[in-house]
Amino acid sequence: MRYIEITVPAGRRQAVIDVLDEEGIDYIVSDETSGREYAAVVRFPLPTRAVEHVLDRLNRVGIGDDSRVVIIDAETVISQQFDDLLDRHSQGGTKGERMSRQVLRTKAEELTPAFPIYVVMLLISAVVATAGLLADSPAVVVGSMVIAPLIGPALAANVGIVTDDDGLKTSGFAYQLSGITIVIAASIGLALLARLAGLEPGGVDIVVAAELQERVSPNLLSLAVALGAGVAGILSLTRGFSEAIVGVMIAAALIPPAAAVGITVAWGMYGAASGAAILVLVNLLSINLAALATLWVAGYRPQGLFEVAPSRRTTYTYGAAFGVGLLVLAAPLVGVTLLDFHTTEVKSAADKEVDSVLEDPQYEDVEVESVEVLLDDDYPLRSIDRVVVTVSDTEPGPKPVLADQLHEAISEHADDAVVEIRYDVTEERGDDRREYVVRTSERE
Structure with missing residues (x-):
């Protein structure tokens, strides 16, 4: 709810009162005695939704820039006439607030x-x-x-x-x-x-x-x-x-x-x-x-x-x-989004291909550690730079046949990206346990 105070210029008093009467607004009018060409001061409460409508009507009858309009919050208004006004300006059965243009x-x-x-x-x-x-x-x-x-x-x-x-x-x-x-x-x-x-x-x-x-x-x-x-x-x-x-x-x-x-x-x-x-x-x-x-x-x-x-x-x-x-x-953002989708697709396809190759009984001691799809540094429109597959094995040294199979399987999905195979080798000799990585040759 809002409480409005308006200084009314000379010659506009009756026009303002007519508008307020037509709107069914409960108001108070007092004479303005400061000698500054104002005829009266009008005060009245309004539902928040009604403020914009009423001020627009008053503007059309001469309450413009030469008037002073003060709008303040009102906690409670006890008046049957105000309740009727509130019901009339509610929308869709609600009495929710909509800030007036002037207050906005x-x-x-x-x-x-x-x-x-x-x-x-x-x-x-x-x-x-x-x-x-x-x-x-x-x-x-x-x-x-x-x-x-x-x-x-x-x-x-x-x-x-x-x-x-x-x-x-x-x-x-x-x-x-x-x-x-x-x-x-x-x-x-x-x-x-x-x-x-x-x-x-x-x-x-x-x-x-x-x-x-x-x-x-x-x-x-x-x-x-x-x-x-x-x-x-x-x-x-x-x-x-x-x-x-x-x-x-x-x-x-x-x-x-x-x-x-x-x-x-x-x-x-x-x-x-x-x-x-x-x-x-x-x-x-x-x-x-x-x-x-x-x-x-x-x-x-x-x-x-x-x-x-x-x-x-x-x-x-x-x-x-x-x-x-x-x-x-937004065009570059679309490109990045499409790249994200493509990267996810390549990652999913590479995971499946690696699992399929390692199902061969001859690779029963080999386990996949990770499959990564890495992008280049050409910001903001990047592209897939390489696919890195890391596998673990208990036998030292790379397996050329395995590398060839993984390269061939993954390259079908990786476009022109480099496919890189790495071996994470764990070697045990008695109580001595050593881990090291062997990196194979890369292929485009």
């Missing part, structure tokens, strides 16, 4: 902090995310998401689009783009310091860390996080759910990938950096597209006679731009 703008602005605070919080988030990725620590990476204040800008930009508020829209997009830039720059600086200090050796393939690897070679599942974050963000804003939890979801889609860009740039791995950058842009577009679509479907848009069409065109323009950009940038 204010809420979006409140969620966007002052720029200096925004920069400081993002710098802290970038430091924590970079440290977490370098240390391969999921807990630390999650901590960086909690710190980042990204929900406000993401929602403000799209609230500004659908309500035709250019100031809110511009500040929202400016905050988003500057925020991503700040995180990437801070991550580059911290990663360079870590590398120069020897905390992470420069010759190491840094993307072997699981937390980093999944962000430099992303697949289509990454879209689910960003799209869900955009929808959930708007629902949290309009329905009064916890914005803090949804803010973590939005940060999860943006902060770690942006930090991954900085780390891979610091290591000179520009292919991996491009993969992470694509993920950042895809997630940014997905969050904004999902938020914009959710707002429009929920009916948030200017209601004036001459405002609807321009707002609709603007929303369609931004929606189309987000959609086209998303389709173009």
Whole structure:
């Protein structure tokens, strides 16, 4: 419920009262004596769902920018007339809240902090995310998401689009783009310091860390996080759910990938950096597209006679731009997803072929230790580099016939990848037990 207070300009008092009477609203009118060209002050309670409708009607009779409208929360209203009004504005038998367009703008602005605070919080988030990725620590990476204040800008930009508020829209997009830039720059600086200090050796393939690897070679599942974050963000804003939890979801889609860009740039791995950058842009577009679509479907848009069409065109323009950009940038994610499926198929086929070959009685002492499908380092669009089969045996030395059979069987499924056979040999002499690996020749 909301409690509304409106200062009524001279000459508009009766028009306002007529609207309130027609709507069946219980109101109080008092004279305004400040001498500032206001005739009266009107106060009345409203169901949350009715706020937007009533304010739009009052706007059409002259309650515009030259009036002051104050909207505050009301805990309880005891009035039969208000109960009737509440029933009339319920939808589908429910009395659930739908935040008014006017309150929505204010809420979006409140969620966007002052720029200096925004920069400081993002710098802290970038430091924590970079440290977490370098240390391969999921807990630390999650901590960086909690710190980042990204929900406000993401929602403000799209609230500004659908309500035709250019100031809110511009500040929202400016905050988003500057925020991503700040995180990437801070991550580059911290990663360079870590590398120069020897905390992470420069010759190491840094993307072997699981937390980093999944962000430099992303697949289509990454879209689910960003799209869900955009929808959930708007629902949290309009329905009064916890914005803090949804803010973590939005940060999860943006902060770690942006930090991954900085780390891979610091290591000179520009292919991996491009993969992470694509993920950042895809997630940014997905969050904004999902938020914009959710707002429009929920009916948030200017209601004036001459405002609807321009707002609709603007929303369609931004929606189309987000959609086209998303389709173009999602192409590498589709390639990675298809590679994941293909890798799984090759792994499954290789497992079956190895088991089939080792069923031969002459290999009864040979056991398969592992079958691995390894990818190359050509990020972000990688390919299968080699299939490595490790078998164990109690007899030293490789078995050329076994190697030939395994090569022939697996090569049918491995395309042009190298097939490599390794022997993990266990040799026992009395109480002396020795284990060593013999690596066979490789075949393409």
